[in-house]
Amino acid sequence: MTDTTDTDMRDADDTPVDPVDRVLARAEARSGVHVFGAAQALQDAATVAYGDTDGDQWDREERAALRRVPGLSTELEDVTEVEYRQLRLENVVLVGVYPQGSHEDAENSLRELAALAETAGAVVLDGVLQRRPHPDPATYIGRGKAAELRDLVAAVGADTVIADTELAPSQRRALEDVVKVKVIDRTTVILDIFSQHAKSREGKAQVELAQLEYLLPRLRGWGESMSRQAGGQVGAGGAGMGSRGPGETKIELDRRRIRTKMAQLRKQLRDFAPAREAKRSERKRNTIPSVAIAGYTNAGKSSLLNRLTSAGVLVENALFATLDATVRRAEAADGRVYTLTDTVGFVRNLPHQLVEAFRSTLEEVGDADVLVHVVDGSHPDPAAQLATVRDVMGDVGARSTREIVVFNKADLVDDDTRLVLRGLEPGALFVSSRTGEGIEQLRAAIEAALPLPAVEVRALVPYDRGDLINAMHESAHIVSTSHEEGGTAVHAHVSERLAAELAPYAV
Structure with a gap:
């Protein structure tokens, strides 16, 4: 049998192989355990560039300071789940289960999990896949494979196992009892990344609520921590009267x-809603169209917003670099003002708790007039990205919104791949935030998709009412103007409010 515990993997020219690039490709899989290979979840470091269009990246140094401290170990101790889950990730082994015929999807998913773990600050030492019709209801991968996993964990020196799914509390506990190190799942890693990257008060509250909702049914204590408080009175000679049991553990x-903290967070999030609604209502009152940039995580949404508006939004080659929605002003060629919103990215198997907690942020997508759906054109499975994002958009009521599909990172896509992508989405645009390719075509497509104001007017506006002309230039779609003796003759589509102001000058 081939030894599968070697961690110092090297390629043909004897240079070390990066764990995230191939998550330690195994020489040969044991029976039922298969290797995952070349699928990319993060962009190659050599192709990442930050240019003038990204604006000032003030947050980059602060974000880099959040990297995890190496050297921390994790052991099961006499602590409760709350204390235990606060220990940091360090050296991890990944594990996944897949049925017959879905090996490539499983490899892509495990590769993505490796990128998630790396973004969270972990060092990925190894990864294994087991083929079986269904995950084991007790230990996820079956007791025999769990014992093999325990030996692998001990051999490579890992202190955490990450499962490529959302484990039931009983599965995690049973697997933890076998492998003797901390076991977490995909959802935990995503929540951990969110907790690191949230910056605004609302974003932090949303993440904390999602973490607590996930943690509550998964609490666990070990040893004496299950009963640390005595009930009733305790006298000098032992238990006194009223000692009816161990008390509240x-x-x-x-x-x-x-539960108390969750109630406080929900109230806090409700208190944020009026301010956000006021801003949104103000934009609607002034008929300012909104464009939301949505898509898979690390597809290049923030880079695209920076390229379109020089917004200075943080750009990083990492999953979930953006959590807080960013709204920027943009101007169409005809002078109309509209907003561009950068939103949180999606990922396959996005935890339900996050969709619920971030519903207020995702409302920006649901209320948008136009949706720019950004897809990473260099990703090995763009069809899965498209499907994942559209599923989440359906959950937040954006299924009927006008959609412009954009294949980003076109500079990394060859001609044959472009043909495949064109077959996937015939009307899609190819752009590159890095080189600027296709940006003007995208800008034109966005402007063409912006909704026209509701009322068509023809008016002769006196020259002393220049304020009305300025208002039309900002929010109306002007078809034609001409200067006449009595004033400025205008043919335009305007909002109902502006139409009422122009009514006395209608012709």
Whole structure:
């Protein structure tokens, strides 16, 4: 049998192979355990560039300072789940299960999990896939394979196992009991990244709520921590009158505190809503169209916003670099003003808790007039990206919104791949935020898709009402203007409010 515990993998020219690029390709899979290979989840470092169009990246140094500190180990101790889950990720082994016929999808998913773990600050040492019709209801990968995984973890020196799914609490506990190190799942990693990257008060509250909702049914205590408080009176000679049991255990205390904190966070998020609604209502009152940039994580949405507006939004070659929605002003060629919104990225198997917690942020997508759906053209499975994003957009009520599909990173796509992508989405645009290719065509497509104001007017506006002409230039679609003796003759599509102001001058 081939040894699968070698961690110092090297390529043909004897240079070390990066774990994220191939998540430690195994020499030969054991029976039922298969290798995953060349699918890319992060852009190659050699092709990442930050240019003038990205604006000032003030947050980059702060974000880099969030990297995890190496050297921390994780052991099961006499602590509760709340304390235990606060320990940091370090050296990890990935594990996944897939049925017959979906090996390539499983490899892509595990590769993406490796990129998620790397973004969270972990070092990926190894990754294994097991083929079986269904995950084992007890230990996810079956007890025999769990024992093999325990040996692998011990051999490579890992302190955490990450499962490529959302584990049931019982599965995680049973697998943890076998492998003897911390076991977490894909959802935990995504929540961890979100907690690192959230900056605004609302974003932090959303992430904390999602974490607590996920943690509550998964609380666990070990040893004496299950009963640390005595009930009733305790006298000098032992238990006194009223000692009717162990009292409230520490785990029960944790549950009560978590529920209280969740109620506070929900109230806090409700308090944020009026301000956001006021801004949105103001834009609608002034008939300012909104364009939302949505797409898979690391597809290049922030880079695209920077290229279109020089917004200075943080750009990073990492998953979920953007969590807080950013709204920027843009101007069409005819002078109309519209907004461009950069939104949080999506990922396959996006945790339900996050969709719910970030519903207020995702409303920006649901309320948009135009949706720019950004897809990473260099990704090995763009069809899955398209499907994943459209599923989430359906959940937030954006399925009927006008959609412009954009294949970004066109500078990394060869002609044959472009033909394949064109077959996938015949009307899509190819752009490159890095080189500027296709940006003007995208700008024109956005402007053409912007909705026209509701009312068509023809008016002769006196020259002393220049304020009305300025208002039309900002928010109306002007078909034609001409200067006449009595004033400026205008043919335009305007909002109902502006139409009422122009009514006295209608012709």
